Amino acid sequence: MKNEGTIGSGKRFPFLLATMKGIxxxxxxxxxxxxxxxxxxxxxxxxxxxVIAFLSAAxxxxxxxxGGGNRESVEKGLYGYNPMLTxxxxxxxxxxxxxxxxxxxxxxxxxxxxxxxxxxxxPTGMPTLTFPYIVTTWLLLLSSYRLDxxxxxxxxxxxxxxxxxxxxxxxxHWPSAFLDGAGQIxxxxxxxxxxxxxxxxxxxxxxxxxxxxxxxxIGICAAYLLGAEHLLIDAGLYGYNAILTALAxxxxxxxxxxxxxxxxxxxxxxxxxxxxxxxDTALLPFGLPALTMPFALSTSIFIGARKMxxxx
Amino acid sequence: MKNEGTIGSGKRFPFLLATMKGIxxxxxxxxxxxxxxxxxxxxxxxxxxxVIAFLSAAxxxxxxxxGGGNRESVEKGLYGYNPMLTxxxxxxxxxxxxxxxxxxxxxxxxxxxxxxxxxxxxPTGMPTLTFPYIVTTWLLLLSSYRLDxxxxxxxxxxxxxxxxxxxxxxxxHWPSAFLDGAGQIxxxxxxxxxxxxxxxxxxxxxxxxxxxxxxxxIGICAAYLLGAEHLLIDAGLYGYNAILTALAxxxxxxxxxxxxxxxxxxxxxxxxxxxxxxxDTALLPFGLPALTMPFALSTSIFIGARKMxxxx
Amino acid sequence: MKNEGTIGSGKRFPFLLATMKGIxxxxxxxxxxxxxxxxxxxxxxxxxxxVIAFLSAAxxxxxxxxGGGNRESVEKGLYGYNPMLTxxxxxxxxxxxxxxxxxxxxxxxxxxxxxxxxxxxxPTGMPTLTFPYIVTTWLLLLSSYRLDxxxxxxxxxxxxxxxxxxxxxxxxHWPSAFLDGAGQIxxxxxxxxxxxxxxxxxxxxxxxxxxxxxxxxIGICAAYLLGAEHLLIDAGLYGYNAILTALAxxxxxxxxxxxxxxxxxxxxxxxxxxxxxxxDTALLPFGLPALTMPFALSTSIFIGARKMxxxx
Numbered sequence: 001m002k003n004e005g006t007i008g009s010g011k012r013f014p015f016l017l018a019t020m021k022g023i024x025x026x027x028x029x030x031x032x033x034x035x036x037x038x039x040x041x042x043x044x045x046x047x048x049x050x051v052i053a054f055l056s057a058a059x060x061x062x063x064x065x066x067g068g069g070n071r072e073s074v075e076k077g078l079y080g081y082n083p084m085l086t087x088x089x090x091x092x093x094x095x096x097x098x099x100x101x102x103x104x105x106x107x108x109x110x111x112x113x114x115x116x117x118x119x120x121x122x123p124t125g126m127p128t129l130t131f132p133y134i135v136t137t138w139l140l141l142l143s144s145y146r147l148d149x150x151x152x153x154x155x156x157x158x159x160x161x162x163x164x165x166x167x168x169x170x171x172x173h174w175p176s177a178f179l180d181g182a183g184q185i186x187x188x189x190x191x192x193x194x195x196x197x198x199x200x201x202x203x204x205x206x207x208x209x210x211x212x213x214x215x216x217x218i219g220i221c222a223a224y225l226l227g228a229e230h231l232l233i234d235a236g237l238y239g240y241n242a243i244l245t246a247l248a249x250x251x252x253x254x255x256x257x258x259x260x261x262x263x264x265x266x267x268x269x270x271x272x273x274x275x276x277x278x279x280d281t282a283l284l285p286f287g288l289p290a291l292t293m294p295f296a297l298s299t300s301i302f303i304g305a306r307k308m309x310x311x312x
Numbered sequence: 313m314k315n316e317g318t319i320g321s322g323k324r325f326p327f328l329l330a331t332m333k334g335i336x337x338x339x340x341x342x343x344x345x346x347x348x349x350x351x352x353x354x355x356x357x358x359x360x361x362x363v364i365a366f367l368s369a370a371x372x373x374x375x376x377x378x379g380g381g382n383r384e385s386v387e388k389g390l391y392g393y394n395p396m397l398t399x400x401x402x403x404x405x406x407x408x409x410x411x412x413x414x415x416x417x418x419x420x421x422x423x424x425x426x427x428x429x430x431x432x433x434x435p436t437g438m439p440t441l442t443f444p445y446i447v448t449t450w451l452l453l454l455s456s457y458r459l460d461x462x463x464x465x466x467x468x469x470x471x472x473x474x475x476x477x478x479x480x481x482x483x484x485h486w487p488s489a490f491l492d493g494a495g496q497i498x499x500x501x502x503x504x505x506x507x508x509x510x511x512x513x514x515x516x517x518x519x520x521x522x523x524x525x526x527x528x529x530i531g532i533c534a535a536y537l538l539g540a541e542h543l544l545i546d547a548g549l550y551g552y553n554a555i556l557t558a559l560a561x562x563x564x565x566x567x568x569x570x571x572x573x574x575x576x577x578x579x580x581x582x583x584x585x586x587x588x589x590x591x592d593t594a595l596l597p598f599g600l601p602a603l604t605m606p607f608a609l610s611t612s613i614f615i616g617a618r619k620m621x622x623x624x
Numbered sequence: 625m626k627n628e629g630t631i632g633s634g635k636r637f638p639f640l641l642a643t644m645k646g647i648x649x650x651x652x653x654x655x656x657x658x659x660x661x662x663x664x665x666x667x668x669x670x671x672x673x674x675v676i677a678f679l680s681a682a683x684x685x686x687x688x689x690x691g692g693g694n695r696e697s698v699e700k701g702l703y704g705y706n707p708m709l710t711x712x713x714x715x716x717x718x719x720x721x722x723x724x725x726x727x728x729x730x731x732x733x734x735x736x737x738x739x740x741x742x743x744x745x746x747p748t749g750m751p752t753l754t755f756p757y758i759v760t761t762w763l764l765l766l767s768s769y770r771l772d773x774x775x776x777x778x779x780x781x782x783x784x785x786x787x788x789x790x791x792x793x794x795x796x797h798w799p800s801a802f803l804d805g806a807g808q809i810x811x812x813x814x815x816x817x818x819x820x821x822x823x824x825x826x827x828x829x830x831x832x833x834x835x836x837x838x839x840x841x842i843g844i845c846a847a848y849l850l851g852a853e854h855l856l857i858d859a860g861l862y863g864y865n866a867i868l869t870a871l872a873x874x875x876x877x878x879x880x881x882x883x884x885x886x887x888x889x890x891x892x893x894x895x896x897x898x899x900x901x902x903x904d905t906a907l908l909p910f911g912l913p914a915l916t917m918p919f920a921l922s923t924s925i926f927i928g929a930r931k932m933x934x935x936x
Binding site for chain 3: 454
Binding site: 123124125126160161162164166168225226227228229260264267270271274275276277278279280281282284285297300301302303304305306307308309310 | 692693738740743747763765766771782910911
């Protein structure tokens with residue numbers, strides 16, 4: 001029986017549970033243990049990142065709770081994943097005295113943005129995915145150009161598209177490219193981090209794990225065959241969006257006995273690769289990272305199409 | 313008793329009333345006297361601006377009426393505020409023989425755009441705010457690059473983001489920065505204009521006045537503490553969007569006894585400052601002004617979040 | 625009586641019929657004969673373009689059918705027109721070994737995108753128009769900057785807006801400018817192609833034909849009077865979007881006895897000219913073509929406004 005007074009009552013540490021689920025929701029999974037494994041993967045890579053990841057997910061969940069968000073949504077971690085990614089991205093790409101403050105403020109905004117986007121999409125039945133994280137992060141990163149207390153790190157340099165020259169040369173270390181595909185969802189590189197995240201996916205369901213592996217391989221191979229920059233493939237940057245698309249289109253938002261789901265997951269993962277290339281290009285003049293926009297866009301196309309086509 | 317034949321029958325000069333309310337709706341207020349004070353503030357600053365402001369608001373209202381728009385919406389001035397701002401902005405930022413014509417044409421388009429956006433947002437219950445004005449103005453300003461009969465004034469020069477250097481130095485005259493915060497909503501500077509607009513807000517309700525003052529102060533202070541350009545703060549350009557956000561989030565779109573409204577108004581005003589900086593940055597390569605986009609975006613986030621979170 | 629087993633049963637070659645209607649739906653007409661005339665116009669201009677046009681429309685229709693799209697929508701050709709334009713545009717603007725593959729892949733994506741956008745717009749009652757084609761094409765064109773197997777042709781060169789200088793000089797051959805207005809809807813130039821398309825419109829309805837002619841003339845004249853580049857007017861690039869707007873606003877999406885329709889069609893066609901100029905400008909730094917965005921945007925404003933204003 002549910003107690004109306006507190007979230008997740010009957011369970012111990014209900015708020016911690018919701019926060020951990022918020023972390024796992026980044027990969028569209030509701031499982032606190034998966035969340036814990038991901039948090040471990042982050043923390044062993046960088047203590048600072050681990051701290052901001054936890055704090056941002058917690059702040060997002062708290063914002064959802066105090067703001068009066070739907071109890072079930074809060075418990076499922078749906079108010080945690082956008083803020084968590086926002087806090088991490090802002091801390092990673094910003095430097096200067098105000099960067100921690102902006103990162104935590106961004107987490108609050110991402111939580112409110114999530115609720116707002118739910119309002120916008122409610123009549124359509126479409127999911128919010130990571131759009132609130134992407135838009136909040138892009139806008140707050142751009143604001144650094146006009147505010148003196150924080151600025152972008154050197155990783156993000158605006159470039160003129162007319163002077164752009166593609167150089168694809170470089171060596172790909174396939175095993176690390178594969179594992180970094182999982183890690184890069186959380187801005188991580190390294191074997192251990194990648195392994196922990198894959199384990200986190202497989203313990204929730206072998207099917208999720210298979211789709212994640214398949215999406216990753218399809219993403220990497222499509223990028224290689226289409227002639228993407230080897231350095232980016234090697235860093236896992238062509239895998240992480242494809243993993244998310246494969247999970248979303250192939251498993252999570254699959255309704256009933258959809259026999260086409262495996263095919264749409266494959267097409268979706270390939271489309272994600274093309275979108276990574278195009279969004280990277282479109283953002284070049286602004287020096288912004290693509291984040292998970294390729295996944296969010298590609299997935300929205302297929303989920304939206306499925307909703308329309310499955311109507312009687 | 314209402315007469316079906318004409319708008320606002322029973323009142324004298326119903327069309328003038330609706331036009332004046334259209335002017336006051338820019339600051340989310342329905343009060344013809346406030347509209348008259350604003351029009352006075354504009355006209356004493358620039359006769360030309362006063363004429364285009366009145367004509368644009370009138371044309372918008374007329375478009376709503378002749379087009380068959382909802383009678384109540386037309387009477388409330390909801391077809392007037394986007395056209396008014398569009399007409400003013402186009403006349404201010406364009407020069408050349410066709411600029412008056414484009415400004416008045418833009419007012420008609422902004423009225424149609426308002427109705428269209430109402431259609432788009434109707435299922436979500438979200439307000440249109442000033443999005444129609446912003447998009448219409450941006451697009452018509454951009455068209456001047458390819459059409460010889462009008463062109464952008466020197467205030468709007470496209471710049472390469474990669475060559476951008478932030479210079480925050482400059483003296484801030486706090487009292488004029490404060491009053492220009494109100495004036496800049498209508499592209500005005502000067503003590504008298506600012507005072508008239510604040511009076512217009514206070515005569516409609518002291519609470520509106522307090523939120524406007526608070527939003528302005530929060531906007532200016534947040535901009536100063538985050539290290540925004542002093543010249544922009546001094547010109548009131550960090551205050552006017554924050555005023556609108558504070559009014560919208562704190563008072564106008566507040567439902568029932570929302571105890572969180574003051575806090576969300578404060579967070580919203582701070583977020584508006586960050587959005588001013590980021591939208592200014594994003595528009596740099598196009599040489600466009602941010603207009604009221606920071607307000608419209610920030611306010612939409614909080615109004616949308618409120619709608620979602622107040623559901624049972 | 626309808627047989628449930630196959631699409632368009634009772635008619636011969638139901639799939640071919642739906643494909644031809646898909647081709648005619650580009651100009652908002654459901655008529656296989658019009659589609660055939662258009663396909664002829666394309667093929668006599670370029671065999672390669674004719675092949676990709678047919679294949680893309682067919683693939684789109686097939687995607688709609690296999691994906692389980694609404695039978696009536698598939699039969700009407702609503703899954704064919706966005707893929708057809710996408711396939712043509714991608715083949716035209718891309719070169720390199722993978723360009724055919726990308727074009728056909730793009731057609732599949734445009735079909736899915738169409739269904740997804742139907743989901744998004746369903747609560748609002750707005751039509752999808754050519755938005756799926758535009759967004760898919762822009763994104764896949766941009767991806768060529770980061771993928772080595774295909775690249776943009778020389779027609780699409782990114783330019784810095786700050787170095788842009790407008791040169792309107794050039795001779796306009798009015799008759800060819802007029803006929804190319806129809807041809808350019810399908811990226812064609814030449815008297816015969818233009819004539820065939822106009823015939824295709826007139827055989828469906830003289831009213832459609834009149835609006836197409838009027839929209840074209842208004843578009844060309846407005847562009848000339850506002851001072852657009854003569855070379856673009858001469859190539860029909862200021863006419864084709866205006867034709868589509870006039871058809872959509874003046875005839876196709878006109879409900880009941882709307883006496884204002886002719887006026888909104890005229891205003892819409894003029895607005896389209898301004899939008900051509902502005903979208904061309906906005907896309908300059910990315911080197912992308914405006915495609916039918918001016919039409920889609922302008923038409924959405926007027927259809928959306930009509931929906932709102934005709935509510936009781």
